[in-house]
Amino acid sequence: MEKNPWREQFPQLAGKDEAFLDSAASSLKPLSVIAAVDHYYHDLSVNIHRGMYASSYEATRLYEEARAKVAAFIHAKEEEVVFLRGGTAALNLVASSYGAAHLQPGDEVIVSQLEHHSSILPWQALAAKVGAKLVYVPLDPELRITVDNVRSVLTSKTKVVALTYVSNVMGYITPLAEIIALAHASGAIVVADAAQAVQHLSIDVKCLDVDFLAFSGHKMLGPTGIGVLYGKSALLAEMEPIEFGGEMIDEVNKDRSTWKEAPYKFEAGTMPIASAIGLGAAVDMLQSIGLDAIEDHVVRIRRYAFTQLKKVEGIVIYNPTADTGIIAFNIEGVHPHDAATFFAEQHVSLRAGHHCAQLAIKALGIEACLRASFYLYNTYADCDRLVAVAKEAVRFFKGVGF
Numbered sequence: 296m297e298k299n300p301w302r303e304q305f306p307q308l309a310g311k312d313e314a315f316l317d318s319a320a321s322s323l324k325p326l327s328v329i330a331a332v333d334h335y336y337h338d339l340s341v342n343i344h345r346g347m348y349a350s351s352y353e354a355t356r357l358y359e360e361a362r363a364k365v366a367a368f369i370h371a372k373e374e375e376v377v378f379l380r381g382g383t384a385a386l387n388l389v390a391s392s393y394g395a396a397h398l399q400p401g402d403e404v405i406v407s408q409l410e411h412h413s414s415i416l417p418w419q420a421l422a423a424k425v426g427a428k429l430v431y432v433p434l435d436p437e438l439r440i441t442v443d444n445v446r447s448v449l450t451s452k453t454k455v456v457a458l459t460y461v462s463n464v465m466g467y468i469t470p471l472a473e474i475i476a477l478a479h480a481s482g483a484i485v486v487a488d489a490a491q492a493v494q495h496l497s498i499d500v501k502c503l504d505v506d507f508l509a510f511s512g513h514k515m516l517g518p519t520g521i522g523v524l525y526g527k528s529a530l531l532a533e534m535e536p537i538e539f540g541g542e543m544i545d546e547v548n549k550d551r552s553t554w555k556e557a558p559y560k561f562e563a564g565t566m567p568i569a570s571a572i573g574l575g576a577a578v579d580m581l582q583s584i585g586l587d588a589i590e591d592h593v594v595r596i597r598r599y600a601f602t603q604l605k606k607v608e609g610i611v612i613y614n615p616t617a618d619t620g621i622i623a624f625n626i627e628g629v630h631p632h633d634a635a636t637f638f639a640e641q642h643v644s645l646r647a648g649h650h651c652a653q654l655a656i657k658a659l660g661i662e663a664c665l666r667a668s669f670y671l672y673n674t675y676a677d678c679d680r681l682v683a684v685a686k687e688a689v690r691f692f693k694g695v696g697f
């Protein structure tokens with residue numbers, strides 16, 4: 296069996312006879328991340344930015360160090376990195392604060408059918424409130440977002456272009472740099488949903504010139520409960536907080552109060568301190584391995600699985616040309632929930648459903664699908680098992696009358 300140099304770092308896999316193929320939902324967590332979270336709870340367990348004693352200073356140092364690591368990872372300034380509950384909270388903050396202050400009746404927000412619900416619904420809700428309009432980029436025949444198709448819907452009314460960087464259903468990479476240049480030339484800002492990108496692609500927010508970039512910690516080896524909003528300093532500076540409470544204030548008066556500077560004005564109340572510190576450890580691991588090495592592995596593993604799976608009669612694959620580690624597929628005539636249960640019984644963990652991207656599923660003309668997603672700890676043996684169980688599943692479901 297091939298030796299995967301990273302697998303031993305993931306205790307969730309130890310001693311288990313399982314092909315874990317659901318990393319796009321949430322990645323597994325390495326020992327170093329677990330140790331960082333454990334260190335906080337075991338040795339510190341105190342609040343940050345408040346206590347005037349050694350353990351609080353240390354917790355604050357680790358929390359802010361995590362922010363510095365995330366900032367360096369995406370080539371941002373530390374004050375441009377806001378910690379939030381997750382990618383969803385980050386995208387909601389942009390719509391509820393920046394969006395609410397800038398959108399007028401008749402303005403347009405460009406989105407796509409490939410968006411995760413977290414990247415559409417905040418804009419849909421805001422558009423309904425202010426009388427703005429959502430405009431969908433037409434997708435190409437493969438269901439990709441193209442520069443030309445964004446150009447075709449960009450108008451002087453477009454204020455925001457909110458797009459996924461990597462589709463969580465199709466694994467396509469959006470040509471974001473060209474789209475950002477186009478949007479800026481037309482006076483619009485760009486909000487990128489990088490929840491499926493940041494764990495695969497090296498991102499330099501300055502080169503990209505993206506205005507806002509949102510992602511989750513738990514898909515990039517980090518803990519749950521932590522996500523990041525990157526925003527250009529000037530944009531964060533003009534934005535109002537949407538949550539109010541402890542530690543985000545400058546001065547509180549009876550009638551009117553003032554806020555700290557970004558990022559602190561957006562971090563009200565007690566933050567997920569352990570999760571932020573764990574995210575710092577996750578970034579360390581991604582940096583030390585290198586995203587290029589990780590992506591090289593992911594793409595090779597995915598190609599291997601795809602090449603075998605497409606030969607299985609009765610399997611339909613929706614994203615043969617995916618750019619990263621996702622295979623979206625179905626067993627013809629079989630509901631994906633039934634199929635996923637069969638896979639689970641054979642120790643293959645997959646996702647089944649609409650993947651919080653119902654419009655993408657509708658664009659495919661189906662009701663739901665299976666998704667196998669790969670990350671650094673997956674092996675060729677995992678792929679072999681996926682394919683072997685897919686063959687068994689086709690035989691089994693044919694036998695029960697599909």
Ligand SMILES: Cc1ncc(COP(=O)(O)O)c(C=O)c1O
Binds near residue numbers: 382462490
């Ligand atoms: C593309 C995309 N955007 C946003 C999210 C939301 O992230 P979270 O649930 O961590 O807030 C996800 C998670 O599945 C995602 O895949």
